[in-house]
């Protein structure tokens with residue numbers, strides 16, 4: 001049904017898989033659209049009680065498709081807004097959403113994991129904001145979600161430095177819900193989903209509605225600024241340099257000018 005999104009339902013648990021392992025599940029506009037459709041579909045399907053979002057292969061997702069970015073002269077407003085809508089779809093969904101973070105969740109992948117209600121990680125899996133590595137300010141509501149969990153000071157640090165946050169530290173910061181034992185990520189995520197299945201899901205749906213309506217009130221205003229900034233930064237010399245450096249597998253050399261100047 002979708003090209004790079006797989007969806008299955010078993011015993012009330014839907015699994016949505018970002019499935020482009022050759023590119024570490026890097027996301028393009030079509031994948032964001034399909035992900036939103038899959039989440040909305042699961043949200044409306046009576047057979048689905050709990051949703052698990054994960055990535056195929058070694059990593060959850062490497063975020064926006066940098067190889068595709070190399071072909072752009074700018075990042076479109078439509079793509080930028082789609083990123084924010086994708087993580088909002090997880091937040092708006094009335095079913096509990098668990099991000100099963102296999103390997104790395106980078107950039108937009110990190111934003112999506114943070115848009116979920118729960119994150120199950122392993123000691124070796126990590127959340128990596130990554131945006132500043134490619135001279136971008138952020139998307140997928142990443143700053144908004146992060147700020148809700150760790151506060152502004154830690155958000156500023158994680159966004160500016162793009163330091164990876166591994167399982168145990170993520171747990172300490174409140175970013176991870178559970179850290180599964182090595183090799184047990186799927187088993188422990190499923191056990192967590194089954195635990196949720198036994199909870200009063202109607203009341204949890206109302207809790208989610210309340211979180212969304214109260215704590216995400218200004219999300220769309222935020223999202224528009226996020227998209228405008230992504231467009232400006234996507235046209236900057238620093239971003240061009242970062243994308244070229246990524247493809248050439250070398251460290252970028254930033255020119256230190258304000259992002260958005262050419």
Ligand SMILES: C/C=C/C(=O)SCCNC(=O)CCNC(=O)[C@H](O)C(C)(C)COP(=O)(O)OP(=O)(O)OC[C@H]1O[C@@H](n2cnc3c(N)ncnc32)[C@H](O)[C@@H]1OP(=O)(O)O
Pocket residue numbers: 022023024026058059061062063064065066067068083104106107108109129130131133134136139
């Ligand atoms: C609009 C949205 C914007 C954003 O999200 S901005 C943030 C963009 N994302 C990043 O900056 C993260 C970039 N990727 C990485 O840092 C690493 O990857 C990982 C930590 C995720 C995984 O590392 P490892 O397991 O060592 O894999 P590997 O050798 O780096 O990559 C394997 C193949 O995957 C391709 N790939 C990785 N990330 C992306 C990406 N974001 N877009 C497109 N392709 C990607 C590589 O190039 C390579 O491919 P080949 O084998 O052909 O050389």
